[in-house]
Amino acid sequence: MEMKKIAVIVEEIGQNYQSAILNGISDGAAEFNFNIAAFSSLSGNIKNPRHELGELNIFDLPDFSRFDGAILLTNTLSSKHMAAELVERINKAGIPAVSIDKDLPSFYHIGIDNKTAMRCMTEHMINTHGYRNFAYISGPAYNSESSDRLAAFCTVLQEHGLNLAADAVYYGDFRSPSGKDAIEHFKEYLDEMPQAIICANDVMAASAITSLTGMGYMVPDDIAVTGFDNTYNRHNFQVELTSVERPLGLSGRLACKMLHNHFCGYPQERNIKLNMSVHFTESCGCRHNALSDIRELKEINCRNYANFENLQNYMTLLNRMSTQLEACNSFDDYISTMKKTAVEIHPEEFYFCLCDNWDSESPVYNPSASNNTEVTVPSTYTENVYVPIAYVNGEFAECSKIRSRDILPEAAFSGTKGRLYYVTPLHFGERCFGYMAVRSSKIKFQNIMFETLCINICNSLENLRKLMCLEYALKKMGDFYARDTFSGIYNRNGFVQATEELYKNCLEEKRNIMVMFIDLDGLKQINDTFGHATGDHAICEIADVLRNTCNRNEIYCRFGGDEFIVFGADYSESEAELLTKRINENIKKVNNSKKNPFELSASTGYFIDIPKQGEDIFYFVTEADKKMYNEKRQKKLSRRLRLSGQDIPKA
Template identity: 30%
Template sequence: MGEEAENMACKNIAVLMTGLDANVQAETLRGIEDYGKACGYNIAVFVWFTGAYEREKHNVGECNIANLPDLNLFDGVLVFANTLHVSDNRIIVEKLIEKLDCPVVCIGCKIGDNYSVQTDCYYAMKKLVEHFIVEHNMDRIHFVRGVEGNADAEARYKGYKDALAEHNIPFDIERVTQGDFYVTGGRKAVEEILSSDLEFPQAIVCANDIMALTVSDLLTTKGYRVPEDVAVSGYDDTEEGKYHIPSLTTVRSRIYDLGRTACTILIDVVDGKEREKEVLLTDEIVLGESCGCNRGDKLFVDQVNRLKHSEDVAQRTKIHQLIMLEKDIIEGQDYDSWSQSIKSFIESINPEEFYCCVNDNFIDNVFGSDAMIHDSTETEDLLPYTDNVQSIIVYKNGSFKRGTTFESKYGLAELFKETKTPKTYLFTPLHYLDRTFGYFVFVDDVFVRNSSIFIYWLINMGHTLENVRRNTLLRNVTKHLDELYIRDSLTGAYNRFGMERFFADIKKKCLMSRLNMQLSFIDLDNLKKINDQFGHEEGDRVISQAAKILMASTTKFSVVRYGGDEFIVMGNIKTEKEVEDYWKRVNKEVEAYNASGKGRAELSLTMGYKIFEVGPDTSLEECINEADSIMYEKKKAKKNRR
């Protein structure tokens, strides 16, 4: 029973988060994975990348990955609540979790009455500001806030204000910049400081490392020295801050413990154990060089530079692969080319497992010849995942496997199958703005973690697919307009413009392949009599039926409506038998139609055909005249028999 015992169905934890490119989120997730997988749980991470500075429709399309699974299928849900900076996205997640039957643990801040694990941002920021006041004797301290309304951001802001108050330093709103936890917040702070009439600050305290690093770098380009001219600090103790020159003074959150503790509480609750509703972890101040406390030596700087060089080489390699991928997709413009381009890239990064899952209408909507520009552009039509999705590209154990179709509510069917060991499944959206194409799933892979290149890849995939879709629409519209130009509006057969075009193709094939051309001239009998007796509506119906039979009876000849009651059928042939067989099929269909009683008037056709050896000087008009003459003789003979 060894193998059978090992192959057990894992339990599943769903994780909803944004910003896996940040070290804070990546390290918190690592804590979740380590504990959850050790307890036999798969970790299914539904991750998106949004910022307050991005377009609304892009944010909607990104966060839509949270709507993919039926979260009640999971044993429990973990939510990175403090990363929900975009208010609309926060509302989406809050609505999702408020109707769940399974336990929910929020990380970073509370949502509703759910369990939560947080860090004490207030106390740590207060102590950091006091460090500048007491240890560095500073009182001109500028503060760069995080996203307004975010629990961590507000706690850090309050810590700053209370530290000033306790040391009798007047609070000045002019020394506060409303940031956003992103590069844009740091840039805004520098612009406000440099344009302010206030005396230049002695220190700039930022609500996170990203804004602090941006402030430090921008001020350096403006000629200011950090920390000699101005001290700078952040919050989060990121890898970028550690290896920055100067290294960043910051606050180290117990981010790994944050994830591990949240996962511990969730599994305890799943197992029926009692747990406290709120857990608060303490943070720790890390004194770097940017406040003036610690100065690095040359050896350390050299080591950092070598490390950065090594990372730069790896990044350049990845970027080159991404550029080639985009080039291949744009040049391909069809499904097979697109699919092969994705496969080539996936082979180059060689993940443990990879799945490209798409809506069941994906191929038709993006690459299909019937996709048209009048398709819906409303978000409610573009955004949802279809009930069933297809895994069109599957990569496991170094090779590509056959995909499957499954219900989208499962996210990935493999999650709910028996497995030897638990895994981490990272789900990321494939979309352009609010148009959903599908999603990618990386299993136990490092490419997606703490990587801005991965975000570029994701956005690039959505953009290139949208370019392909638009080019498909353009080709389809052009083809449709062309069809209108060369088609007869009543019957759908080709008109004289179409006839000229197809004769050129037929002539070319005759000259290159030693084929002959057959040209049949057809006249619809008694059309005037039908119009007089039954009306023009019935006459038009008979004309349309004749064209329908002529076109349905062949796959290789072109059918042309030459005049009111005249048709031409022409094409390449090897033997005359091909023409004879065609007319046998036509006559059989005409007899069947008349016997059916569907029409008030009888359908009757007279035709004459001739086989031509086509040369460079062959005239279409002369060929038509010869076939017309043969038809006319048959028509006279038919009248004489009556």
């Protein structure tokens, strides 16, 4: 069977639950020859709504019609609206999909019997340990697995005639801070602390134990605690955690197998319920199951030290990368530094993809706003993305632009062995920069350090964008100071700045300079006859003539009103005469085009000399102005004589 492309949707890959399933999906990708793009939001504990919007934007990126199948870790999606939209888009694409844990009617489903597992846990706490006073830390009320576990817990209490105080249930979000918040809630609102706290997952249970210990409670001597999912390595915590053990890795592999069976046309059930078992140990009071093998304890200590050392090395890399990226003053410097980082994190593949407008300061109008007047920042992926970094198997590959709907360059999906790519957003707040895609067997994606790496990259990218925008704004301000707003050529300020260094060199090296003064003839008559807008156009026509004529590195400007100046170094009389001739010829070309209602005309005069100490450039301007004035006076005299029929005297 040909290689299939599978999209995976998951939030918070830094959690053990997600990483265990993703490891299973990775195994399935290799086994069934799938290439997988895992679109991964790192949102969760930041508590910044704008940051959350930017993270969730990654789920707008996949065009599911470009994939052969999809896998959703539906319980990880914090936004019900986003989850519903993803399901609708996948159904519209007409591809097979698997939902892990939450049963969606149109999808294949892999889950467990949450009610039976929680019933077993709760009955053990009542019948084996004799607990009667309980509290419960739940996941979100809208989450189906969370509600099933809570319902089973409450049913068992009712069957045993046990009451549950109204404030004895705390609704969290399956994340670590919920455990701490729940303990503080119970401490404040319950008349007395419970004998046992049942938790809907291990992450909240571990946090609850830490908070209880900080308050002086002993677990399980004072308060027993249980978890669910068995995602925490029970030997890596202060007490071994009683939990429900479930085959999370198998869930990921089976999701791939169900898609494989679908592609091959093999018959299969839509719904798979996996076995689970409750692991009773230290935190519920079953001390006889606690770890006692000294050899295993030594192995745990060794493993923990190795993990700590890896974290230290990763933190050193992050600190070094952050400081280096913050020091970048240009996009080229930034990409060069990012390439060094790409090498240091040792990925098999690394792609850095930027939207066409990532560095834009231009406003975007919200199409959903009334009258289309609400200004926002770019928050969607552009049709094409630029790929300044494509690192493949130890080498940097050349890659210009790709379509964002293709996600990765062609080289990424060309392997014969199934691959899993993590696709994470690049953004600052809701401003969309692009995305990164990483394939690696060495990076610990479930490590908080990977999230820190992504945040540091995004923050430094925003700093660079602001620096580039600031430099652009300063350049524009400089242009306003140095450029004539009508014609776009230098104004008097810009002329002085542009000629300063060259004039100084000519003074020191005793080189000739030439200054030509040009005055537009008859501007008042043009304004009076055709209006000031036409007069402004006449000024711009002279500026265009200078653009087309001055091709020997001359510096020219609109000196003011209808006056223009040309400055040139190392000019001779013959060269100045030639420049005057060419200016007049180009003026004649404008007139011959018949595009203007007026006849364009200008008077010129130039002055050439070697500058002397005490003379500045305005000395030359004044002398050139005198020459120009003589020519203009000669023109006026000639015109009067022609009108009177007299002979025109030679100058």
